[in-house]
Amino acid sequence: MEYIVLDLEWNQSNTGKEDAVEKLPFEIIEIGAIKLNKERVMVSEFNELIKPQVYHEMHKITSKLIHIQMQELERGRPFPEVGGDFVRWCGQEEQLFCTWGTLDLTELQRNMAYYEMPLLAPGPLPYLDVQKLFAIAYEERKIRRNLEYAIDFLHIEKDIPFHRAFSDAYYTAKILIRILEEHPEVVVNLSYDTFCPPKDRRDEVKAQFDTYVKYISREFKDKTEAFADKEVVSSKCYLCHRNLRKKIKWFSANGRHYYCVAYCEKHGYLKGKIRVRKAYDGGVYIVKTTKLIPKEEAEAIAARRDHAREVRKRHKHSKAGNAGE
Known part of the structure; x- marks a missing residue:
């Protein structure tokens, strides 16, 4: 069993819902991922920016949070190319996707559907919500902490900046490794992405x-x-x-x-x-x-x-x- 720890950054209409594309309210602009093998060792990385095709002006909150400029994104490749490479990078081994929170797999598949790409699964996709697992393992179940709080709680070294897709995937992988080592029993608490019912x-x-x-x-x-x-x-x-x-x-x-x-x-x-x-x-x-x-x-x-x-x-x-x- 391999673990694909995934994080995304996305952009949206900067002028409100009236200018948003109904089938693509959030356009992915960066994919970051870490692959863990069955021994919980980081064995591969994926990190790539995506050239926007729908929203060509950066939303002010997105720009402030992740510090990406539109000029930088214009040097990337379109989503179908990057998304296809990401799926091939994931490989054919038995794998389980892992994210911090519940949104990433839904938005990834929504972007794939928009470009008429094959989806990750034909129905509900089981995955590990590491944010939820952290709450079950270390705190009251209903408390949802942010990623940096969990890193500080577990005394994990902060050796790269937060709020970019690869760095957040990297820190999520670090937290998952600790959970698998210290509280492996909580991993039975699967979540399900239901983009495809x-x-x-x-x-x-x-x-x-x-x-x-x-x-x-x-x-x-x-x-x-x-x-x-x-x-x-x-x-x-x-x-x-x-x-x-x-x-x-x-x-x-x-x-x-x-x-x-x-x-x-x-x-x-x-x-x-x-x-x-x-x-x-x-x-x-x-x-x-x-x-x-x-x-x-x-x-x-x-x-x-x-x-x-x-x-x-x-x-x-x-x-x-x-x-x-």
Whole structure:
């Protein structure tokens, strides 16, 4: 097993969403990567700038953060050439991508799709989110630290500057090596890049971890079709695998995140959370997580549901009043 530790830098429209390209809101301008072998030794590097084809003015925040000038990028090669070389550099060995955070593989595949290149995988792509693994291994699970904090926490030497693709891949690789040495048990906590949702029901992801389970659905035409699917809205205890009756039915306060609470006689309250994600081609898919929670959290969710109901009721009455004027 080889580890491909990846980091990207990207640019975007400098004048706002109205000038952004819908299928490419973020254009990759630099790819940096480190390859670790199964002995956790750095054996190869990839580092290359990319000549912009879509956004020819550097976004002010991007320029300030990574200190790349457009003139420097103009000396690079177009993404299809660099991206193709990167895929060939990754090689044919069994490998696992590793990133700091959750965005890089999605944006890499979005750029590949824009140029009609073969994607990294036909469906959800398992990878290691080293930022998440650091939180599990060394701190409270929900705390997401920045890369430099983790380097300082682990007393790793800072021998090259931060905020460029190669340097951030290099430091992420250093952190991953420490995690593999000191807390190898946390590596079972895979993440999934879902730029390509499952093709059909047989390919849907059902992954169980130590404190929760994750379900990634196939693509649906729209949200209504998704919520008509029994698997999407079901509640099961992931410890005893029993179908459960909901104490709090699915509700949402924002139309994107949905919550429910079910109760298992043996294991207690379980919270379900659904996130509705848009697919690249315009459909939607569902990412659902289920985890055990204490009674107090179940009561807090009930209060959130009641508040959402009250807000909707006031909004409905307000619209009715305005229509009658």
